[in-house]
Amino acid sequence: MKCDLHIHSCLSPCADLTMVPNEVVKYSPEIIAICDHNSGGNVLPFLKVFEKHGKILIPGIEIQSFEDVHILGYFKNFNDLITVSKIVAEHLPKINYDPEKFGYQVYVNENDEFVSMENLPLGFPTDFSIQEIIDLILDHSGLPAYAHIGRKFGVLYQLGIFPQTQVRIAEVTNKEEYSTAKKNGFITIASSDAHFLNQIGERYSIIEKEIKNVEDFLNLLYSGKVKTIWDF
Numbered sequence: 001m002k003c004d005l006h007i008h009s010c011l012s013p014c015a016d017l018t019m020v021p022n023e024v025v026k027y028s029p030e031i032i033a034i035c036d037h038n039s040g041g042n043v044l045p046f047l048k049v050f051e052k053h054g055k056i057l058i059p060g061i062e063i064q065s066f067e068d069v070h071i072l073g074y075f076k077n078f079n080d081l082i083t084v085s086k087i088v089a090e091h092l093p094k095i096n097y098d099p100e101k102f103g104y105q106v107y108v109n110e111n112d113e114f115v116s117m118e119n120l121p122l123g124f125p126t127d128f129s130i131q132e133i134i135d136l137i138l139d140h141s142g143l144p145a146y147a148h149i150g151r152k153f154g155v156l157y158q159l160g161i162f163p164q165t166q167v168r169i170a171e172v173t174n175k176e177e178y179s180t181a182k183k184n185g186f187i188t189i190a191s192s193d194a195h196f197l198n199q200i201g202e203r204y205s206i207i208e209k210e211i212k213n214v215e216d217f218l219n220l221l222y223s224g225k226v227k228t229i230w231d232f
């Protein structure tokens with residue numbers, strides 16, 4: 001089974017407005033995660049639509065630290081994601097958000113209708129450190145992962161090293177990043193980080209077992225049984 005564990009919805013200011021549930025599901029492999037910038041607020045309609053299509057949706061988020069490092073969090077319980085999302089909202093800068101300048105942040109329902117707009121600056125860093133974000137995710141039974149380690153806002157790109165933390169999973173975008181992550185003892189995943197429909201599945205991970213639900217998938221991920229093309 002193919003999985004793409006890093007996809008943005010139209011709630012992310014940099015994502016296309018076509019990133020709505022019934023469009024995303026058409027382009028998606030069997031398993032995906034929605035990981036919007038600093039929010040889990042659009043995950044529920046995606047959960048409903050993916051369930052209807054017999055595909056698995058992992059509730060996720062991509063949180064930005066004050067060091068400008070992106071950290072992904074995956075949750076087996078949707079409510080844990082929402083709790084984390086509400087805490088993150090309190091740690092974003094209080095500015096007057098101009099969607100014309102920074103991008104539209106749109107909430108949708110399961111019929112792809114736009115219901116409201118977010119006024120918090122989701123594309124900005126929180127005032128949390130890397131360690132605080134990791135603790136926040138772990139405290140809510142989530143699984144943290146370093147996003148796109150070698151690209152801008154990736155931990156290696158920003159810091160030049162992997163800090164000593166509890167994170168065991170690294171998202172890689174090429175063979176070089178894969179080798180570096182492996183050498184440092186990480187479980188690796190590959191994902192598209194899609195902001196547009198045609199990017200979904202551009203990079204993906206693979207599991208060799210049929211799974212039925214989010215919990216099974218996260219157990220496989222945690223035990224290192226999710227592979228990338230560079231593992232073969």
Ligand SMILES: [Zn+2]
Pocket residue numbers: 062070147148153
């Ligand atoms: Zn990112």
Ligand SMILES: [Zn+2]
Pocket residue numbers: 006008035062193
């Ligand atoms: Zn992203």
